[in-house]
Amino acid sequence: MKQDSDAVNVPACFLSNHEGFLGSIKNLIRDFVVTEIDITGQRVNTAEAAQTPACASSDGHSADCKKRSHHSVSLDTDESADCGVDVTIPSPGSFDLSVILGQSVSEELEHFVLTLKDEKPTKQELSLGCFPDKTHRANVHRAVRHRFPFLMTVTIQPEIRVREDPDYRELSQLVTEDEAEDFFRFIDAKVRGSSYTFGPDDDKDHRTVVHHFLSRKFGKLVETKSFHDRGTTAISVRLREQGRPKKRTTEERKEEDIYTAFTLCKENLETLEAISYMAAALGVLPSDFTYAGIKDKRAITYQSMVVKKVSSQRLKEKAAEFEKRGMRLSQIRSVSEPLRLGRLQGNHFDLVVRDLRPHGASANTHTRLAALVKEAVGNVEARGFVNYYGPQRFGSGQSVQSDRVGLALLKEDMVGAVRLFFTPEEGDDPQSQAKRHFLQTDNAKESLALMPLSKARERLMLRALNRYGTGPDGCTQAWLNLPHSTRVFYPHAYCSRVWNEAVAHRLTTLGHSVRRGDLVWMREGPKKVDDAAEASSPQIHVVTDQEEQEGVYTLGQVLLPMPGNTVKYPENAMGAWFQERLARDGLNDCRFRVSNLKLNLPGCYRPLLAVPRNLRYQLQRASCEGGGGEVSGGSSRKTDWQLNGTTAEGKQDSLMLTLKFDLDSSCYATICLREIMKCDL
Template sequence: MKQDGDGASVPACFISNHEGFRGNIKKFTRDFVVTEIDIDGRQVTTQGPPHCSGKTSGSSQQDQNLQGWEDADLSADCRFDLTISSPDSLDLSMVLGQAVSEQLDQFVVSLRDEAEEGEKSQGHKELSLGSFTDKYQRANVHRAVRHRFPFLMTVTIQPEIRVREDPDYRALSQLVTEEEAEDFFRFIEAKVQDSSYTFNPDDNKEHRTAVHHFLNRRFGKLVETKSFNQQERTAISVRLRERGRPKKRSAEERREEDVYTAFTLCKENMETLEAISYMAATLGVLPSDFTYAGIKDKRAVTYQSMVVKKVSPQRLMEKRAELEKRGMRLSHIHSVAEPLKLGRLQGNHFDLVVRNLRLHGARDAHLAAETRHRLAGLVEEALENVKVRGFVNYYGPQRFGTGQSVQSDLVGLALLKEDMVNAVRLFFSPEDGDDPPSQAKRHFLQTDNAKESLALMPASKARERLMLRALNRYGTGPEGCAKAWLSLPHGMRVFYPHAYCSRVWNEAVAYRLATLGHHVRKGDLVWMREADKTDDCGESRAAQIHVVTEEEEQQGVYALAQVLLPMPGNTVKYPENSVGTWYRERLARDGLDNCRFRVGCLKLNLPGCYRPLLANLCNLSYRLQANEERGGGEATGTSSSRTSDGHSTTATEDAKCESLTLTLNFDLDSSCYATICLREIMKCDL
C-alpha cells in the first residue's frame, strides 16, 4: 500500500485503466468546498432553510436568510456522533473559562482529600464560579456543573453562582466507597426510567440495613431498594420508582425545553467538535443540545444543516456576530419542531479545484502548448471513464485521522484487544513537529503526568483534554486508562474501532479486485434489492444479502456495482470464496480471530454492515483553465468547460499561459469520499 497525502494508507487499486494525471488539491482551503444535500435532494445553501421532518413552528418572520460566505460543506464520514452526553465528557472550560474550571477541579479534589482524611468542614465549604448577568447562561452553568459533578450543589446569589458539596453525597460516601457514591449520584441525576444501580456486594447485613435506611430516608420518593444474591454474595440494587418524576418544571422552562432552532453552519478549517464546543459555550447550552445530519471535515470550507435545542431564533441571531469572530457563519435561521437526525441527508455536492496539472513523471507544471493539449485529452478521458464506471468505494483518509503519526485504526485495534494502556499511549503519539499539541503529548508519554500535560494542551483539543482530565483523576494504569476512554462520548469512542474495521475493508476490496478481477464471482455477496439506507453512513444492515451461485456467475446475472463487502462485526456474513478466507486470516494476524467485536468495559458493540464495492458520481461538470501564476494570483487564459451532457465551450488563449487548473463539480452519496473519487480520476495518491 501507498501513503496518500493525508498520511492514511489507501490501496493502489483502481476500476478504470486510463492514464490519469497529477495535480495539487487543497492548496487553498477554498479549493475544497462541499455543500450538504438534504433528504429532499436540496443543497442547503441554495434551496432555502435546511429540512427537518415534522411541522415547522414559529412565525415566518423568524425564518431569516442570512447571507454569509461562499456556500460550502465537506462530507467526510458520518458514522460516529460527536455529541457530548456523558457526565465526564463535558469540558467545563468552554462554559466557565479555563481559570474557573481549574479552580472547580481543585475544589473537588480538596473535598475528596477531606473525605479521605475524615475531616469535617466547618459550615459549608463553597467556591464562587463568578457572576453571570445573562439568565440563560446562569441556568446552563447550573446544568453543566451538575452534569459534570452531580454530587455538587449550585446556589445563585444573583448574579453570582456558588458551588458546594451535596451533604447527602458526603453522608453516603461514609457508608459506601467514594466511587460508588459518585456513580449513585450520576444514576440519580440521569433519571433514566426503568434503570437501576447496583452497589458492590456486601456480606455485612447490619451495614446493608444502614445503607437501605439512608437511601429510603433521603431518596425514598424517587427510588426503591432491595437486596439480592449475586454469585453467592449479597448486594443492594436501587431502581427508580415507576411514578418517580423529575422536579416539576415551570411553564417557562417547558417552553424553553421545547424550542428547536435550525440553521446552516459555515465553518472553515475547523473541526466539528471544536465548532460545537464554541457554539455551546457562547449560547450557554450543552454540546449534546446540537444535532446534525453528518460530521464534516476540518481541512475545507464546510456548509451543513444543524438544529440546536433550547435556543430561540432571536437569541441565535443575537449571538451571530460573536460566533462569526471565531470563524463560524450562521444563515437560514428558523424554528423547527424537532432535532435533526444523524444520517438524514442524501449526500454532498462538491466544488473542487485541482491546480498545477501535469503528466505523470513531470517535474513541474510549466507546460508547452503541445503538453497542455495532451493533458486536456487525458483529463477528458479520465472524467468520462469515472462517470461511466464509477470508482472503488474506499474509505478516505478522514476515516483514519489526517496528519497523524499513528493512525486511528491502530488505536482501534488496541481497543478491540482491550489493551487500554497501549491504546492511550497510541492516542497520545505526537507529530514530528514542535507544535503545542505535540509538545503536550510528548510530555505525557515521557512523564506520565496528566496534570502537567493538560496545562500544555491547547483548549481547542477537546478530545485530548477530556482524556487527560480523566487520566489525572483516575491514574494511568489499566483501570484509569479505561475510565479515560469512557470520558469520551460513545460516538467518539467507537470511531477508533470503526477506523480499524474500515482499514480491513479497504484492504479486502484491494484483495478482491486483484484476485477475482472486475466480474462478479461465485461466493460474492450482492444486493437482492434496493435497501433502505438507515445506517448513518449510507451503509445498510437491513438489506437482503445474497450469495452468488456458480450458475449466476456464468450467466452474468449481477454487475460489479451490486457487489458488497462486509465491515467486520458480530452480525455480518463473509463472502463464501477466497475473500472470506482472506478476512479470517487478516483478523487472525492482528490477534482478532476470536474477537466478538464487543468491548464491554467501554460499552462498545460493533455489529458490522455492508458497503458497496463501487460508488458513482452524479451531475458532473468541469472546466479546464490555462493560467499564469504570478505571486499567488492567476491570469486567465484558455479555458474549456464540459457538463455531464457533453456540451463544451472554449475561450480565447493567452500566449503567456503556463499551467492548467481543473475545476470539478459533482454530487456523491453520503459516506463517499471526494478524495477517493479524485484518486480514481487522477490515478495517483493525493
C-alpha cells in the same frame, strides 16, 4: 503528497486504466467546498429554512389535527405546541403521483389497486419502471406508501415494483379499513413521540387479538395499551423511545425538549472542534449537538446541525461571536428532534485542482492535458471508482493513525489506546509538546496546562485522567469523557482500514466480474424501504454458480461487509480472507462490542464501487482565474481541444481544473479525484 501511512490505508488499486495526470488540491481553502445534501435531496445552504406545515390549510387550521369521532393521531406535547411543525403525518394528498410517476404509470397504478380491493391475498406485482436516481427512487417509495398504505414497495435496483402488503390485509380484517390505512401511515411517518389511537372497542377478546398482532408484527417499533375513557375502551399505540429516560422535573423537561436546527458553514475547522467551541460558548455539552456527518477540516463546508437546550433566539445572539472563529450560522429555526448520524443523501463538491501536468515525461501542452482530463473524467463518470474510505477516516497527518487506536479499543486495552491517542507529531508545536510531556511524565494536570485550548478532545481526556488516574479504570473514564460519536470513530477507523484492504484484495484476486459467493443487494423479494435511506436494512443475497455464469449481476452491485457483529461474510475466498485478517490483529474472537465504553459495532455493507452524479468540469488557465480563459466545457459536451495557451514570454500558463459533482454519503471526493488523476493527493 501523503505520508506512507496514508498510502497503506488507501491501497493503490484502481478501476480504470487511463493515464491520469498530476496536480495539487487544497492549495486554498476555497478550492475544496463541501455542501451537505439533506434527506430531501436539497443542498443545505440553499434549502428553505422553514417549510409550510403539511397539515396547514388555507384557513390556518388542519384537517389532520381535528378530532375524529372514531380514531385519532395524537402527539404527547403541550397543547400550545404548533400542531404541524415537524410532527404532522403527511396526508396522502401531499404527494402528486402523476407528477412523480408520470400520468400513464399513475393511472396504471390506480387500476392495479382496484384489482386488489376485492381479491384474496395475492403475490401479483406491478412494475413502476426504472429509477436510476436515488433521490427519485426515495420519492417514489414515499409517495406510493402515503397514497396507498396497503402497498409494499419492492426495489430491484433500479426498478421499483409494488405489491400488496400482507400485514395490511391482516390488520384490515381486525379493524376498519380507514383505521388500518391511518395506522400504516403512522408507522411509515415514524414521528418521534407520536401515538395512534384505534376506535372504541369494548370486546376484550378482540382487543387481545389486536394487541398480539401489533406486538408480533411491529413489537420492535411500538408498544400498545388499552385505556378507558368515558365508558369506552380503546387501544393506543406509541412509538418506542430509544432507551428508558430518567425522570425529570417539569422545568428540566421543558429545557431538554428545546431543539434548534441551523446550517453551519465552517472554514479550516474540524466538525468536532467547531462543536466544542460552540458548546463552551453556549454553556452546553458537545454531546448536545447532533449532525448527519463529519466534514473535512481543510475546506469550506456546509452542514446541518441541531443543538439541544438552546433556543433559536439565543443561538442568533451568539452568531456574530462564532463568525469571528470561522463559523457562520444560517437558517436558524426550532425543530422537534435531534439529527441522526447518516441522515443525509450525500454531499455536493466544488473542487479546484491546480498546476496540472502529465505523469512522467509526457509533453506538457494544453492540448495533451485536455485530452488526458477528458479521458479520465469520462471513465470515472461512466464506470465510477473503487469506493475506498479516504485518508480523513484514519486521521490524516497524525503520527499514529486512528485505526491503531481503534484496534486497541476493540482489544479493550484502554491504557494502550490512551497512549496511542497521545502520540505526538514530529516537531515542537504546543500540541505535540503537551502530548510528549504526558507520555514522559504521566502527569495529566501539567499536560492539560500545556495543551492548546482549541484541542477539545485532548483536553477532555486529560481532565478525566487528572481526576481518575492513568490506570485502566482512569483511562476508561477518559474515553467515556468523549462524546459517543467521537469514541466510536476509532473502532470504525480500524474496520474501515480492513475494508479498504479487503476491496483491494477482492479486485486483485477475483477480478472485475461478479463471482460465486459474492454478496449483492437482493434482486427478488419484498423490501420495505425507509424514508431515510433505501439501503438502511439491505437484504443480502449470495451469488450462485449459475448467476456468475449468466452474468446476472454487475460489479457495481457487489458489496463487502464492514466487520461487525451482525454481518455475514462472502461465501468465497473473501470470507476466509476476512477471518485471517482479523485473526492477524488478534480479533478472531472479537464480539465488536466494548461494553465499558458503551460501544457496539453491528457492521454494515458497503458497495465496492461509487459513481459521481451530476459531474461537470472545466479547464482554465490559472492566470485567467475569476473570469474568461476557459479551455474546456463540461464532460457531457464534445469540445475542440486546439489551443496553445502561450504567454507573451513563450511559456505556457499552468492549467487548473474545476470539478462539480455529487456523491452518496460516506463516499470520498479525494478518492474520486485519486481515480481520475491516478495519484495520491
